[in-house]
Amino acid sequence: MAAMNYTASIPQTDDAISTQVVAVDNVFKSFGDQRVLNGVSLTVNRGETLAVLGRSGSGKSVLLRLIIGLQSPDSGAVRINGDGIAGLSLDQLGVYRKKMGFLFQHSALYDSLTLEQNVAFPLTHHNSGMPVAELSDRVRLLLSEVGMEGHLNKMPADISGGMQKRVGLARALALAPEILLLDEPTAGLDPISASEIDDLVLKLQAEHHMATIVVTHDLYSAKTIADRLILLDMGKVAVEGTFQELVESHDAFAREFLKHT
Amino acid sequence: MITDFFEWFGEIGIFSWRVLRAAVTPPFEFRELYRQLDEIGSKSLPLVALAGAAIGAVLAMESFESMTRFGARSLLPSALVYSVVHEIGPIITALVVSGRVGAGIGAELASMKVTEQIDAIEASAVNPYRLLAATRILACILMLPLLTLASDLCGLVMGWVALSMVEPLSFHQFYTSGFRGSDFNDLLPPTFKTAIFGLIIGTIACFQGMRTRGGAEGVGRAATSSVVLSSLFVILTDVVLVKLIIIFFP
Ligand SMILES: Nc1ncnc2c1ncn2[C@@H]1O[C@H](COP(=O)(O)OP(=O)(O)OP(=O)(O)O)[C@@H](O)[C@H]1O
Numbered sequence: 001m002a003a004m005n006y007t008a009s010i011p012q013t014d015d016a017i018s019t020q021v022v023a024v025d026n027v028f029k030s031f032g033d034q035r036v037l038n039g040v041s042l043t044v045n046r047g048e049t050l051a052v053l054g055r056s057g058s059g060k061s062v063l064l065r066l067i068i069g070l071q072s073p074d075s076g077a078v079r080i081n082g083d084g085i086a087g088l089s090l091d092q093l094g095v096y097r098k099k100m101g102f103l104f105q106h107s108a109l110y111d112s113l114t115l116e117q118n119v120a121f122p123l124t125h126h127n128s129g130m131p132v133a134e135l136s137d138r139v140r141l142l143l144s145e146v147g148m149e150g151h152l153n154k155m156p157a158d159i160s161g162g163m164q165k166r167v168g169l170a171r172a173l174a175l176a177p178e179i180l181l182l183d184e185p186t187a188g189l190d191p192i193s194a195s196e197i198d199d200l201v202l203k204l205q206a207e208h209h210m211a212t213i214v215v216t217h218d219l220y221s222a223k224t225i226a227d228r229l230i231l232l233d234m235g236k237v238a239v240e241g242t243f244q245e246l247v248e249s250h251d252a253f254a255r256e257f258l259k260h261t
Numbered sequence: 262m263i264t265d266f267f268e269w270f271g272e273i274g275i276f277s278w279r280v281l282r283a284a285v286t287p288p289f290e291f292r293e294l295y296r297q298l299d300e301i302g303s304k305s306l307p308l309v310a311l312a313g314a315a316i317g318a319v320l321a322m323e324s325f326e327s328m329t330r331f332g333a334r335s336l337l338p339s340a341l342v343y344s345v346v347h348e349i350g351p352i353i354t355a356l357v358v359s360g361r362v363g364a365g366i367g368a369e370l371a372s373m374k375v376t377e378q379i380d381a382i383e384a385s386a387v388n389p390y391r392l393l394a395a396t397r398i399l400a401c402i403l404m405l406p407l408l409t410l411a412s413d414l415c416g417l418v419m420g421w422v423a424l425s426m427v428e429p430l431s432f433h434q435f436y437t438s439g440f441r442g443s444d445f446n447d448l449l450p451p452t453f454k455t456a457i458f459g460l461i462i463g464t465i466a467c468f469q470g471m472r473t474r475g476g477a478e479g480v481g482r483a484a485t486s487s488v489v490l491s492s493l494f495v496i497l498t499d500v501v502l503v504k505l506i507i508i509f510f511p
């Protein structure tokens with residue numbers, strides 16, 4: 001199978017396919033004549049957390065958007081559970097997106113809805129049969145997991161950026177996703193809230209064995225929650241490995257990157 | 262410039278096709294449709310009624326002068342009914358809705374676009390063409406004929422009020438002489454052509470909103486261009502529709 005040639009480290013067996021939830025295969029992406037991703041490959045297995053590091057503007061957010069199909073690569077493939085998602089219609093993509101939770105870098109809460117309605121949005125659209133009481137219990141539970149249970153009826157404009165982040169995370173978790181994509185979940189949070197979010201991600205990971213990709217500038221958080229890290233530079237994966245391997249890497253960019261933190 | 266023009270038509274064509282395909286396949290977004298019917302219908306009603314009433318009164322006063330001069334004062338009620346029902350009511354309603362609803366939808370969707378809320382809808386596996394565009398366009402199509410009837414009614418009542426101030430005339434007299442020589446069927450084509458205006462306003466506003474780029478400035482541009490383009494296309498389409506109605510409903 002040609003589809004399997006991109007990671008030598010993973011045994012090419014059927015078992016590997018079934019645990020390999022997200023696969024990005026040699027993806028290129030440009031905007032005009034600005035090349036952002038220049039041949040990026042990665043895989044994430046079930047139960048695994050991958051952290052994506054890189055400088056501002058290195059294409060981390062673009063990479064996440066490609067995985068959920070909000071943008072499409074110029075070349076290369078994105079596979080979810082082994083299926084390529086290129087060229088699918090919105091409704092076909094929906095089948096995969098229902099299994100994904102996405103936290104946007106700027107939260108992207110619906111500003112005409114209350115926090116409660118924001119978190120309920122995916123549930124009301126995909127579990128329309130769910131009894132109202134059950135729905136509201138579930139929304140409360142999600143909001144309390146991110147420490148926002150006291151603000152059900154506030155509007156997104158009336159809470160701080162860090163609080164919006166946490167509500168965005170609750171919304172991403174609403175459909176109990178198999179794949180969790182987090183764009184800087186701890187950016188703009190105080191150290192206590194940030195470590196609470198880290199703990200939450202660890203807890204969810206232990207309970208639900210998701211495939212999680214976290215974009216972060218927070219090395220401490222990356223070290224805490226990620227099994228593996230990749231460091232993007234010049235549109236390519238400069239280093240891939242555990243936190244320890246990153247620290248010990250001889251890659252010039254990796255050393256430069258770590259020197260400043 | 263010329264290529265931009267054709268590009269715009271191409272893109273709005275693709276957009277309309279996507280919306281149409283999403284609109285005819287389940288799940289149907291009844292709740293959002295209901296919300297938009299209220300938003301577009303009930304909330305435009307006061308403005309549309311006021312515009313219709315003002316135009317009706319002005320028209321009555323103006324025609325009173327000219328018709329008296331030509332000795333055709335007895336024709337005044339039917340002239341008034343004819344012009345309000347056939348042209349003034351529909352076009353005034355469409356232009357008022359272009360302004361209020363066009364700007365509203367354009368700005369709302371544009372701000373959702375630039376703050377990634379439309380992406381968030383997509384990421385939740387909900388089709389934004391179905392949830393946002395189809396509901397708004399359908400609400401415009403359904404509401405414009407109703408708003409037009411309201412505007413017609415206000416125009417005629419205010420026209421009668423304006424006339425009866427210069428010469429005593431009961432509403433019954435006004436009504437019977439006004440609708441003499443025309444029947445209910447004459448009312449239908451000019452009223453239902455506004456459904457097409459609704460289609461134009463809704464489609465252009467949703468399209469301009471959802472293709473927006475670039476922050477707050479982009480939002481402003483989307484609102485303005487929705488209003489300008491939808492008014493323009495409403496007027497151009499009206500010319501064509503009037504001709505067609507004359508041909509097919511003589
Ligand atoms: N829709 C777009 N159109 C044009 N250029 C874009 C678009 N999206 C992203 N870019 C460009 O791609 C580059 C990478 O953007 P991206 O948002 O992925 O960076 P990032 O790594 O997430 O940065 P940060 O850490 O600051 O969030 C940037 O230079 C940006 O200008």
Ligand SMILES: [Mg+2]
Binds near residue numbers: 060061183
């Ligand atoms: Mg980013």
